[in-house]
Amino acid sequence: MRAREQMVRLVATGLGRRGLEVRRHAATRRQKMLSRHDVDLVLDVGAADGGYGATLRSFGYTGTIVSFEPLREVFARLATAIETDPAWSARNVALGAEPGETTINVASNSTSSSILPMLGPHLEAAPHVTYVGQESITVSTLDAEAADVLAAHERPFLKVDTQGFEREVIAGGATTLDQCVGVQLELSFVPLYEGGMLVDEAVSWAYDHGFHLVGIEQGYAAPSGEILQVDGVFVRD
Template identity: 60%
Template sequence: MPWLRNAAVHGLARRGLALRRHPASRRQSLLAGLGVDLVVDVGAARGGFAQEVRAFGYRGRILSFEPLAEAYADLTAVCADDPAWEARRSALGSESGSAEINVASNSDSSSLLPMDDRHRAAAPQVDYVTTQTVAVSTLDAELGTDPTRRPFLKLDTQGFERQVLAGGRASLDRAVGLQLELSFVPLYDGGMLVDEAISLAYEHGFVLAAIESGFASPDGPVLQADGVFVRG
């Protein structure tokens, strides 16, 4: 009944809420339409993104990368019963080697880059608490001999996307889809901002297909969103 639906929508709106299509549903439609045969999950944390992809219907291969010891242990436990989901303990960057990663109190904000004061102001409960030495590989080294033909690349590396893509030029050219964090203000020192991220994606033949909500300041402004790009 339209009147009941409208009443529910307006009731939610008065409470600052909205009824909308889940972004993962749209993403799954894009994955299916693109014929994706591998989801590359860079910065997998504890596997939340891949679990969401599975929950909304993707049944192909998933390859997850996570450098932090504790998060990787949780990730491997989550994917242990899924034969099409592989986890590798590594950061990705412009070249192979090792690096010191800053470990945040909430883990998800951990980064190879220093945290900007604007991030601390927006989330004062979050800060770096320690460091870990982690292995660093490159996207091209990891995917160079992979037999899949239509990969989708998802990067969630807290400002380090530029370096990941610099080490994955061939992989980026193979990809049919790409998901990047779009930062509207600096959140990590030296991190890629929205204009550079979108320009880079378009230079490699992608077009923006969807924007998903991300990190917002408690006083209202949206500081970061996720951009989903498809091969144009």
């Protein structure tokens, strides 16, 4: 055991000298939180090709997942990825403050695609990420989309990853949010998308609505080392 501890210490020291560290995956803590609060439904808003849901599954979450992704090609990849998982479904819509149609800016990496225009700090931090086109998409509301699944579940958790559009998603989901035992939101320290919600507004909203911060997950950093964005995990008081 002592030899093993020494080896671990040597590896950790070597990685540290190279600017790296070994630490417990954030999804481990998140899964403990989901289990503790008996979460039986995850509403995955801004699902992209399903990476968030796949991580949930990898770390032990077995409940229902409903994902929302507006881009047609990305949604097609998501649908293919989940076709063998009967407890995971997906819907090809964006969520906002009210239903309708809008245009989304399609980014070269798809995960940065956004309804809101990308701003300078994002472009400076990731100059390789550019808009490559636009796509007309359908917008629904969280309350409209979640009503049917909430009827069969008691402990929902909401994750929102919508490139600055979080405020609008929240505005269209008041009834759903009243039932949620937790939420996960992007917390931006600088404006990355025009009109996007920043960390102070997001945290204030969460605390004003009965949630408190229990976890921070690494998000988006500039090449300079400056942290531009993290994910905040909140649960009911």
